Amino acid sequence: MRSQRLTYRPIDARDASRIAVLAGDWDIARMTARIPHPYSLVDADQWISSIESDEFVRAVERDGELIGAVGYIQRDAEQAEIGYWIGKPWWGNGYATEAASALMEFCFGQAGFKKLTCGHFIDNSASARVIKKLGFRRVGSDQQWCEARKSEVPTIRYIRRRPWLGRLWRGGER
Structure with missing residues (x-):
């Protein structure tokens, strides 16, 4: 990609x-569900080795330097939940929006998903802006566990359906 x-x-x-x-920074970890804080080299090694077959994870690089990650977890044959961190x-350079947009294009095109979901903790206004730019529609709220905070955090949930023209990316319906 x-x-x-x-x-x-x-x-x-x-x-x-x-x-x-990078992910061990409190300001990153506290806005993700799965990254603990503190986040050690052992934690990162364990996470990398535990990436499951239903997960798609990519390093985000700028000029050959890893600056973040994007990915999805497949929920079923037609749907995945995306996530990202930079x-x-x-921050503040549009990289999260660019990376999440590239991931969305991959998901709707090559992976053939019909729906994508995502969410952000209620206090993550930066992610809210990214999700809005990507055209997701708010569908509700719930509580999600945050490993760094060691607590349930109010979360806003979103959905985005594959654009009608997305069918052309794959040569028709899946």
């Missing part, structure tokens, strides 16, 4: 130390 300024590649064991530093030094 590629986008205007970023490239995307599978994450591997060599990325663990970089991921531990390291704090790169």
Whole structure:
């Protein structure tokens, strides 16, 4: 995968130390469901080695440097939940929107999903802006566990259906 300024590649064991530093920042970890805080090299190694077959995870790179991650978990044959994070030094440059947009294009095109879901913790206004730019529609709210905070956090949930023209990306309906 590629986008205007970023490239995307599978994450591997060599990325663990970089991921531990970037994702281990409290401001990143507290806005994700699964990243603990503190986040060690051992944690990053364990996460990388535990990526399941229903998960699609890609390193986000800018000029060959890992700056974040994007991915999805397949919920069923037609639907996936997307997620993303960008390291704090790169905030405010549109990288989260660019990376999530590239992931959406992949999901609707190559992966053939008909629906994508996502969410953000209620206090994550930056992610709310990204999700709005991507055209997701709010469908409700709930509570989701945050490993870094060690608590349930109010979460806003969204859905985005594949655009009608998305069928043309795959040569017809799935």
